[in-house]
Amino acid sequence: MQRIGIVGIGLIGGSLALALRRSRPALRILGVDVDARALEQALQDRAIDEHATPDSAPFGECDAVVLAQPAHALLESILPVAASLRPGAVLTDVCGSKEAVCARGGQQQRVVFVGAHPMAGTEFRGFGAASATLFGGATVAICPPAGGPEGERSRALALVRDLWRAAGARNLLDVQPAEHDRAVTFASHLPYLAAAMVVESLSKASDLAPLARELAAGGFRDTTRLAGDGTVGGAASLNRHVPEALRELSDRMRALADELTRDPGDTLDRLGRLADTRRAMKLPPRT
Amino acid sequence: MQRIGIVGIGLIGGSLALALRRSRPALRILGVDVDARALEQALQDRAIDEHATPDSAPFGECDAVVLAQPAHALLESILPVAASLRPGAVLTDVCGSKEAVCARGGQQQRVVFVGAHPMAGTEFRGFGAASATLFGGATVAICPPAGGPEGERSRALALVRDLWRAAGARNLLDVQPAEHDRAVTFASHLPYLAAAMVVESLSKASDLAPLARELAAGGFRDTTRLAGDGTVGGAASLNRHVPEALRELSDRMRALADELTRDPGDTLDRLGRLADTRRAMKLPPRT
Numbered sequence: 001m002q003r004i005g006i007v008g009i010g011l012i013g014g015s016l017a018l019a020l021r022r023s024r025p026a027l028r029i030l031g032v033d034v035d036a037r038a039l040e041q042a043l044q045d046r047a048i049d050e051h052a053t054p055d056s057a058p059f060g061e062c063d064a065v066v067l068a069q070p071a072h073a074l075l076e077s078i079l080p081v082a083a084s085l086r087p088g089a090v091l092t093d094v095c096g097s098k099e100a101v102c103a104r105g106g107q108q109q110r111v112v113f114v115g116a117h118p119m120a121g122t123e124f125r126g127f128g129a130a131s132a133t134l135f136g137g138a139t140v141a142i143c144p145p146a147g148g149p150e151g152e153r154s155r156a157l158a159l160v161r162d163l164w165r166a167a168g169a170r171n172l173l174d175v176q177p178a179e180h181d182r183a184v185t186f187a188s189h190l191p192y193l194a195a196a197m198v199v200e201s202l203s204k205a206s207d208l209a210p211l212a213r214e215l216a217a218g219g220f221r222d223t224t225r226l227a228g229d230g231t232v233g234g235a236a237s238l239n240r241h242v243p244e245a246l247r248e249l250s251d252r253m254r255a256l257a258d259e260l261t262r263d264p265g266d267t268l269d270r271l272g273r274l275a276d277t278r279r280a281m282k283l284p285p286r287t
Numbered sequence: 288m289q290r291i292g293i294v295g296i297g298l299i300g301g302s303l304a305l306a307l308r309r310s311r312p313a314l315r316i317l318g319v320d321v322d323a324r325a326l327e328q329a330l331q332d333r334a335i336d337e338h339a340t341p342d343s344a345p346f347g348e349c350d351a352v353v354l355a356q357p358a359h360a361l362l363e364s365i366l367p368v369a370a371s372l373r374p375g376a377v378l379t380d381v382c383g384s385k386e387a388v389c390a391r392g393g394q395q396q397r398v399v400f401v402g403a404h405p406m407a408g409t410e411f412r413g414f415g416a417a418s419a420t421l422f423g424g425a426t427v428a429i430c431p432p433a434g435g436p437e438g439e440r441s442r443a444l445a446l447v448r449d450l451w452r453a454a455g456a457r458n459l460l461d462v463q464p465a466e467h468d469r470a471v472t473f474a475s476h477l478p479y480l481a482a483a484m485v486v487e488s489l490s491k492a493s494d495l496a497p498l499a500r501e502l503a504a505g506g507f508r509d510t511t512r513l514a515g516d517g518t519v520g521g522a523a524s525l526n527r528h529v530p531e532a533l534r535e536l537s538d539r540m541r542a543l544a545d546e547l548t549r550d551p552g553d554t555l556d557r558l559g560r561l562a563d564t565r566r567a568m569k570l571p572p573r574t
Binding site for chain 1: 359406426428458460462466467469470471473474475477478479480481482483484485486487488489490492495496498499500501502503507509510511512513514515520521523524525529530531532533534535536537538539540541543544545547548551554555558559561562564565566568
């Protein structure tokens, strides 16, 4: 691979460019974005070698293109970008929702589409928050190749795996799109949406907000950190499993409220067991 | 103050002992706990000078006693401990729920009770997680003195303020118990209960749990960190404002699920605005 295009030079796309610059210095990186200032900054920081707007980008000269825009823009760009690639090139993406995206990638036969999802992020956005080490040690979910000539699929998959290894990822996970979306619903989208609703609750209790902020210890900050990232919502809104899971979460909360009124002792036991359950999950430590 | 008793030598009580040992080396600290091993450990680490079980503790020899047990045990110990103190001593506590606790403290006239709530914690529990710096720079909510002789109240309040300054607290906040509990409902108890229900959702989706855990990036860990602390539930269950706030949060989630099905575009705008709202809260940075 000699030339790669990255569409969307924000936190994820910008971090990928910076990581590839470091591990593959000979690779030529084309940055594509609607935001001219982000492109200028990325060029100045040597994250990219050249830049273009989406309408005028020379995609036909790229060996691979990574779509890293916000979810809806990303979904809508798959077919147009695929159509502008040369045969043999590989199209991939970073979206946190995979069923809709991989299905769209399979709707064309020009190039192989390989959906991927790096499990990394911060509550900050934009190229200003990008870092060459964002994907260091990260897990990346990679879906089966879709679309394009069948004979090119295994090479395309190998290219995408190689790309994420070069970016620093440690754990490449082969998953089916539907399986991915159901798991991410619980691992990422419910925590995000719950955090957002907790922030909304506080902001609506406007008489209390100043005191509540003063009384907010690290717990509120950590619990609602995800809510600061409005872009996760895009992937959540493309995920067909989310509304039902959110309704179930809503039911759990109502049942908990009733239980707290009726039988605080049992509720405490249940919450204590959940604390044990979480400990048993052996989540990766903060890095 | 020459001698202080701390009942409950866990994360909070143990950290208070360690902090006072450092800033007030001449102060004699009596550790009281039902757990003999925690007391032995605290004695070995020189967090306390002497120890006793709750039934046999020489409370009558203390100038002040801090109640730092789990919420329900703490509430039930207020009247018995107050009755065993000598006149002129001060009784205080660290519970995250203040209305029920301060009302109980006001039900006796032997000593002045001053309810306090240090806004600090981790997801770890017990003396093993205690640290002399846990309260460094922390905010502590302090409620008006209750019970005891009226003429001793201002001295009792001054003693409790001095205690938390000595423990490293930066911001001592005078609050009414009801005002505190309503604010903490949003700042702490809703985030905690939402986190616990998110963990429960994942643990019930047992077919997905292994993959979801692999796909859980820092977002899940941070969002559910609070859920690892089963003790917050005790304070939440004493807080009469929690069930209603939890029902409202449940309603918000159901409405969001409906909105995501019906009009994803508007939902995304709303989530983006919430991200802005959270940024405008200027939460304290991770320390």
